[in-house]
Amino acid sequence: MSDTQTLIENRPPSVATLFLDRVESTPDREAYRYPVPPASGKGPDEWRSYTWGEAAERVFAAAAGLIELGVEAEQRVAIASNTRVEWILADLGILCAGAATTTVYPSTNAEETAYILADSGSRVLIAEDATQLAKVRERRGELPELAHVVVLDEAAAAPAEGDPEGWVLSLAELERRGAARLEKEPDLIRKRVAAITADQLATLIYTSGTTGKPKGVRLQHDCWSYMARAIEASGLVTGEDVQYLWLPLAHVFGKVLTAGQIGVGHVTAVDGRIDKIIENLPVVKPTYMAAVPRIFEKVYNGVAAKARAGGGAKYKIFQWAAGVAREYARVSQDNYRRTGKADAPAGLTIKHAIADKLVYAKLREAFGGNLRAAISGSAALAPDIGFFFSGAGIHILEGYGLTESSAASFVNPGEAYRTGTVGKPMPGTEVRIADDGEILLRGPGIMQGYHGLPEKTAEVLEDDGWFHTGDIGELSADGYLRITDRKKDLIKTSGGKYIAPAEVEGQFKAVCPFVSNILVHGADRNFCTALIALDEPTVTGWAEENGMAGKPYAEVVASPEMHRLIEGYVQRLNEGLQRWQTIKKFRILPRDLDVEHGELTPSLKLKRPVVEREYKHLIDEMYAGSREA
Structure with missing residues (x-):
């Protein structure tokens, strides 16, 4: 048996076990870095660190606090928060309590948040701030199983009129209760972790459905333990690496990176603020x-x-x-x-x-x-x-x-x-x-x-x-x-030709520096068309150079000059395509596609049915007068 096979086949039953092993073997090594904005609100953030041992103190306190609230093995505890170090610590606390994490994107509206919490049967919600708390307050009548809301932002954890007694508490209070429980039962968490089996539910991640309600994907503890060991066995990362983690942790891509880090033991700098990426990179200096x-x-x-x-x-x-x-x-x-x-x-x-x-x-x-x-x-x-x-x-x-x-x-x-x-x-x-x-x-x-x-x-x-x-x-x-x-998503034209729209869209993104999103349409049609959304900062720069400085974005992208510019890039694209793949007509959208309007998933994937439905009038316009119309 190879070293890789041995590493994977001898994996522990859970990431909670891996975390305990990591803390025991490297308690004083740096684990996480996180930013603290200046009190004045001006100037650069201060970056602070947790060692594995310091992280474990908070994780164990949160785990014991959840147990104190009555959370039992495999019961669901949801997290609705942006990516930040507390998300990771809370998730590990849930896993170390033997419970399972339900992930909720912070951008999810109140209706869908309530659906996810109800469908998952979540007993506790860990909410980032007042905004996330308000969503469940509004829908509390639909959530009879939601016994508590734990708020990361201590100032937002104040109870409101109509809240049941003890329904809202802060993460700090949860950890205080947990620390008090651990003083009486110091082995509580180790016992809970030792009882976890590989097939126990660890995570429920709801897929962003383009139609209908999202589905909860059940991932067992063994999934994450396996992923941690497989990442370690791949040799792609080592204990000396520094990872910059900004991806949404409600998404499986972000989540798997937290498991891999525990297996390997490197440093992770955590900050989910997308507008800070450019500023953070020279400070974090990730490998x-x-x-x-x-x-x-x-x-x-x-x-x-x-x-x-x-x-x-x-x-x-x-x-x-x-x-x-x-x-x-x-x-x-x-x-x-x-x-x-x-x-x-x-x-x-x-x-x-x-x-x-x-x-x-x-x-x-x-x-x-x-x-x-x-x-x-x-x-x-x-x-x-x-x-x-x-x-x-x-x-x-x-x-x-x-x-x-x-x-x-x-x-x-x-x-x-x-x-x-x-x-x-x-x-x-x-x-x-x-x-x-x-x-x-x-x-x-x-x-x-x-x-x-x-x-x-x-x-x-x-x-x-x-x-x-x-x-x-x-x-x-x-x-x-x-x-x-x-x-x-494969398109079959009315002429019987199959087209992979993502391939054509990817080629256009490579030739056109102005594009943000593009959707190629052509199923059951006799030619292909495209809806094109442009990148606002790039368009603004172009407008300043072309006599349109200060004009609204929608006016610039609707101008004949912009249409001619994009038409040139479409022609360049078409030169490298088969005849049946070429874009015969296109329309530039009045704004970029985004998560808020439901056109992109939180991981920035295009929701084709949503976009095609929203801009049906433009698609119909492009095919008007053709032989099929």
Whole structure:
């Protein structure tokens, strides 16, 4: 048996067990960093730390406090909060109490929050602030099982008229009660953790449904224990790494990173404020971080816009350097595949060195200067953007997984990564491609099923453990997976041609620096069209250079000049497509798509049915007068 197999097969029953082991083996090592804004509200944040031992004090106190509130094994405790260190400590407290965490996005409205809490049977809600507390106060009549709300923000934890006695308390009060209980029963948490079995429910994550109510994905303790060991066995991260974690922890992608950290024992800097990412990176200086493709697209568009604003010469230098980066990445990755050395011909190497001094070095510095690799997941990254960053020395390792598979089913293997693929299966995960191209997965990371929905579970999970992902893909001879599309998102034109819209959309994002989101439409039509949403900061910069400074965004994007500009990029896109894939008509949307309007999921994935329904009039307009209309 290999060391990898031994590590995975001898995994403990839960991440709670792993956490206790980590605290015992490295109590004085730094575990978490977190920002504290200045009292005045002005100036930079102060970053503070917890060692593993200090984190454990808070985790154990929270766990004992939940037990004191009457929480029992596998009962659900929900968390509705942005990403912050208290989210992680609370989640570990829930797991160490033997309970299960229900995750709720803080952006979820009151109606859906109440649905998730009721459907999960959550007994306690850990709410970030007054906003989250107000949602459940408004719906308290629909939540008879919700016995308590624990508020992270102590000032917001005051009871209101109509609250049952003791219904609201602060996290600080919960921890005080827990600490008092631990004084009487010092072994309480260790006993609870020792009683956890691998098949016990650990987490309920509700998928963001594009239609109908969200489904609760049941992930057992063994899923996270397996993921922690598989990440450790992959060798992608070490105990010396510093991770910058900003992803929503209500999402499985963010959640799996917390499990991996406990297994490996490195430092994690936690701050979910997206508007602070650019400011935080040079301070945190991470060696690795995970992100969704939209973040890399925004960085790329931002760099391109800055170069354009610097004048024609600067923009030409950037375009040249971007071309060199892509060529260098393609050649060096191809050479690594053939010879095991990521090198390039002398002429290209010289050009790359010049471009590095002019462009790439500044880009790496913006990421903190120490970034070894970035992991991209949740949606497809346009290959041209991946090759650009790769050539610039920011190695983006694409990965793949679903909520139902605990997120990390595939990841690119370090130096042997291949842009445009999602890499190889994590150790211990099996994959096969069905006759219709669907990707099937089996392994310890696969869910138990959908909460209270046995029929829905049976639709995707076979008796022998194979899970139907709903994604279409291809496996290379040496095991690298390429995702081509969602099975349900494939477009079949009225002429019988199949089109993968995500592939066309990704190519457009690589050629057009102004785009934020694009939706390609064409199912049962005789040609393809597109709805295009533009990036507001980039558009604002362009407007200032083109005599429209100060005009509202909606007016700028509706202008004939902007239409001509985007039309040029659509033509460039079409030059690289098959005839039936080309975009014959497009419309620019009056605003960007966002989570608040329900057009994107909290992990920034496009909700196609929502967008197509909202902008049906524009789609109908594009097909008006065609032979099918």
